[in-house]
Amino acid sequence: MQNVIIFGASGHGSVVLDCLEKEGKYNVIGFVDSYRVKGYIVNGYQVLGSEFDLPYLINRFNIEGGIVAIGDNWTRKLIVDKISKIIPGFNFINAIHPSAKLGKDVSLGCGNVIMPGVIINSNSLIHDFCIVNSNSILEHDSVMGSYASLAPATCCGGNVILGKFSSICLGVNIVNGIEIGQHTVIGAGSLVVDHFGDNVIAYGSPARIVRQRTIGEPYLSTPKKKQLSKLESFKEIESNLSI
Amino acid sequence: MQNVIIFGASGHGSVVLDCLEKEGKYNVIGFVDSYRVKGYIVNGYQVLGSEFDLPYLINRFNIEGGIVAIGDNWTRKLIVDKISKIIPGFNFINAIHPSAKLGKDVSLGCGNVIMPGVIINSNSLIHDFCIVNSNSILEHDSVMGSYASLAPATCCGGNVILGKFSSICLGVNIVNGIEIGQHTVIGAGSLVVDHFGDNVIAYGSPARIVRQRTIGEPYLSTPKKKQLSKLESFKEIESNLSI
Amino acid sequence: MQNVIIFGASGHGSVVLDCLEKEGKYNVIGFVDSYRVKGYIVNGYQVLGSEFDLPYLINRFNIEGGIVAIGDNWTRKLIVDKISKIIPGFNFINAIHPSAKLGKDVSLGCGNVIMPGVIINSNSLIHDFCIVNSNSILEHDSVMGSYASLAPATCCGGNVILGKFSSICLGVNIVNGIEIGQHTVIGAGSLVVDHFGDNVIAYGSPARIVRQRTIGEPYLSTPKKKQLSKLESFKEIESNLSI
Numbered sequence: 001m002q003n004v005i006i007f008g009a010s011g012h013g014s015v016v017l018d019c020l021e022k023e024g025k026y027n028v029i030g031f032v033d034s035y036r037v038k039g040y041i042v043n044g045y046q047v048l049g050s051e052f053d054l055p056y057l058i059n060r061f062n063i064e065g066g067i068v069a070i071g072d073n074w075t076r077k078l079i080v081d082k083i084s085k086i087i088p089g090f091n092f093i094n095a096i097h098p099s100a101k102l103g104k105d106v107s108l109g110c111g112n113v114i115m116p117g118v119i120i121n122s123n124s125l126i127h128d129f130c131i132v133n134s135n136s137i138l139e140h141d142s143v144m145g146s147y148a149s150l151a152p153a154t155c156c157g158g159n160v161i162l163g164k165f166s167s168i169c170l171g172v173n174i175v176n177g178i179e180i181g182q183h184t185v186i187g188a189g190s191l192v193v194d195h196f197g198d199n200v201i202a203y204g205s206p207a208r209i210v211r212q213r214t215i216g217e218p219y220l221s222t223p224k225k226k227q228l229s230k231l232e233s234f235k236e237i238e239s240n241l242s243i
Numbered sequence: 244m245q246n247v248i249i250f251g252a253s254g255h256g257s258v259v260l261d262c263l264e265k266e267g268k269y270n271v272i273g274f275v276d277s278y279r280v281k282g283y284i285v286n287g288y289q290v291l292g293s294e295f296d297l298p299y300l301i302n303r304f305n306i307e308g309g310i311v312a313i314g315d316n317w318t319r320k321l322i323v324d325k326i327s328k329i330i331p332g333f334n335f336i337n338a339i340h341p342s343a344k345l346g347k348d349v350s351l352g353c354g355n356v357i358m359p360g361v362i363i364n365s366n367s368l369i370h371d372f373c374i375v376n377s378n379s380i381l382e383h384d385s386v387m388g389s390y391a392s393l394a395p396a397t398c399c400g401g402n403v404i405l406g407k408f409s410s411i412c413l414g415v416n417i418v419n420g421i422e423i424g425q426h427t428v429i430g431a432g433s434l435v436v437d438h439f440g441d442n443v444i445a446y447g448s449p450a451r452i453v454r455q456r457t458i459g460e461p462y463l464s465t466p467k468k469k470q471l472s473k474l475e476s477f478k479e480i481e482s483n484l485s486i
Numbered sequence: 487m488q489n490v491i492i493f494g495a496s497g498h499g500s501v502v503l504d505c506l507e508k509e510g511k512y513n514v515i516g517f518v519d520s521y522r523v524k525g526y527i528v529n530g531y532q533v534l535g536s537e538f539d540l541p542y543l544i545n546r547f548n549i550e551g552g553i554v555a556i557g558d559n560w561t562r563k564l565i566v567d568k569i570s571k572i573i574p575g576f577n578f579i580n581a582i583h584p585s586a587k588l589g590k591d592v593s594l595g596c597g598n599v600i601m602p603g604v605i606i607n608s609n610s611l612i613h614d615f616c617i618v619n620s621n622s623i624l625e626h627d628s629v630m631g632s633y634a635s636l637a638p639a640t641c642c643g644g645n646v647i648l649g650k651f652s653s654i655c656l657g658v659n660i661v662n663g664i665e666i667g668q669h670t671v672i673g674a675g676s677l678v679v680d681h682f683g684d685n686v687i688a689y690g691s692p693a694r695i696v697r698q699r700t701i702g703e704p705y706l707s708t709p710k711k712k713q714l715s716k717l718e719s720f721k722e723i724e725s726n727l728s729i
Contacts, residue, residue, distance in 0.1 A: 171416030173657030191675030414659030
């Protein structure tokens with residue numbers, strides 16, 4: 001079994017770890033993350049250092065590959081580029097949860113994350129560094145460009161084309177035959193019945209263009225915490241949840 | 244294998260039975276239900292009596308545990324309380340369909356029902372007596388308080404906190420980082436992009452508060468039958484469905 | 487293993503092929519399709535001819551059954567009728583992906599397609615020639631009339647009755663206890679909280695009747711291609727997608 005590392009020790013990284021462990025094809029050595037101190041433990045695995053420690057780590061742990069576990073499509077690309085610069089020809093593996101169902105003649109590039117419960121039906125093509133998140137569906141004869149992502153519980157009908165870097169947010173449904181350009185974001189819960197071009201944010205049922213979008217603009221915003229008195233409210237939630 | 248009983252012989256009870264049979268960890272002895280006559284057969288298993296027959300049944304059938312299969316969150320609590328009063332320290336088991344995918348370091352309390360196709364991703368925590376229904380998703384680092392429920396085809400993004408007794412109805416999507424209080428109901432098909440406090444009913448896309456809600460108020464309403472001439476319409480449906 | 491053929495060599499046919507291969511119960515001999523030239527190869531299998539070649543093909547390849555892989559509910563019926571006329575008593579098989587979860591005492595007629603990730607819960611009944619598409623859910627105690635269909639990522643709650651030939655489009659959610667008549671279409675992404683009669687098109691959240699519908703009227707429309715200069719746009723998409 002090849003020794004591999006996971007770039008990114010966030011919640012998404014923990015799910016990628018789970019996929020790799022359950023897949024049972026690689027031996028995970030640990031995480032690489034510039035935002036965590038070396039030695040920090042995530043789900044029983046150490047943060048071994050940052051990307052700049054790669055040459056040392058590869059040698060020290062006999063690393064033969066890895067995967068970038070970063071949810072934001074553009075940031076993921078920047079990290080892939082950085083790694084490729086430090087270690088030209090680095091081996092980016094796919095992480096495929098064993099419960100994912102890949103149909104007949106489905107093709108995958110490299111560096112993709114295929115989460116639990118995913119369905120990719122016959123003849124579909126997923127390029128490189130995509131995320132296909134929990135229980136999402138890419139129906140037959142569809143294409144995902146590199147660095148595109150399907151959030152949990154999304155569904156793309158047959159013959160859908162999704163351009164590079166585009167992000168389909170949680171719970172979106174896209175009917176058969178739709179084409180979506182590059183760097184476009186479809187907001188959570190939307191129904192897509194029209195084509196969309198490049199660099200737009202669209203949402204609603206049916207989804208409409210809300211505004212233009214610049215390349216690399218963040219889209220995975222976290223909702224503001226409740227506007228209650230801060231510490232108290234958190235304690236309150238904790239005590240509410242206690243059994 | 245421990246002998247167990249199922250409290251509640253409704254349609255939901257039949258699905259819980261199916262989970263337990265497929266899980267293969269327990270030996271189901273039968274149902275306990277106060278609304279059915281003793282001896283009534285459900286999916287090949289007898290209704291053995293009501294909660295008040297428990298002391299006898301436990302002795303007679305060597306019962307070592309059980310699970311409450313009641314869909315309404317508050318009613319489920321009342322039955323759990325009643326059982327715990329009759330048999331202090333009763334062993335409430337989890338029923339987990341073998342197709343459910345539980346991620347790395349997921350924690351479950353007791354008395355939970357985890358239905359087919361469910362995904363619970365890494366580091367999430369489910370307290371006691373929850374229902375996580377068919378194909379629903381609880382993403383990484385999320386928490387469900389006791390007696391909360393996710394209906395079929397719901398999706399909670401990462402870092403979602405769901406308070407005790409709250410009910411997320413069929414097909415709801417909740418984006419990352421949302422907090423929902425106790426005893427709150429999110430109506431079917433909603434998209435949740437804001438936090439919600441305790442004791443409210445909210446729905447829509449995006450979900451908005453519709454009104455306050457009293458604790459224990461029923462929420463699993465059954466639609467009225469079609470307003471056609473009664474018997475005829477039913478016969479019509481039957482004949483329409485006949486092959 | 488029985489030798490079988492698939493009627494319809496479209497994208498849907500490729501998914502049905504995948505189901506049959508993974509199910510491992512039948513030996514697929516090839517496709518029958520009047521719109522493809524004989525000898526045309528789909529996922530490694532030949533188009534052997536049209537329905538009118540059946541008597542010869544059955545004899546030549548020792549065919550013992552088959553399945554109609556046509557997405558449109560009414561067209562599927564016309565083909566079933568045509569086959570039954572040419573070969574009275576033809577053996578229409580079910581195709582059930584091994585990842586589908588069928589609950590306790592679920593009944594299936596014949597000629598049904600049950601796609602990957604599907605959940606059919608306890609005591610539900612599916613008549614003949616239905617499609618239950620990827621990750622869709624038919625909850626407990628529900629009924630699908632013959633030639634009805636659930637598109638990918640749909641969810642029917644418990645005690646739902648779906649009439650013959652009715653089509654539930656992609657991503658639709660239907661709450662518990664709903665009855666839907668025959669030949670009715672519920673548009674993509676809808677939330678259904680009311681009963682619907684026969685021969686209507688309804689959609690929205692909540693779904694409302696939009697207009698009447700004639701029997702056999704097509705409903706699986708393909709969106710128009712983008713209004714860019716034709717060849718250029720396709721090349722552009724291709725180059726956008728190239729790695």
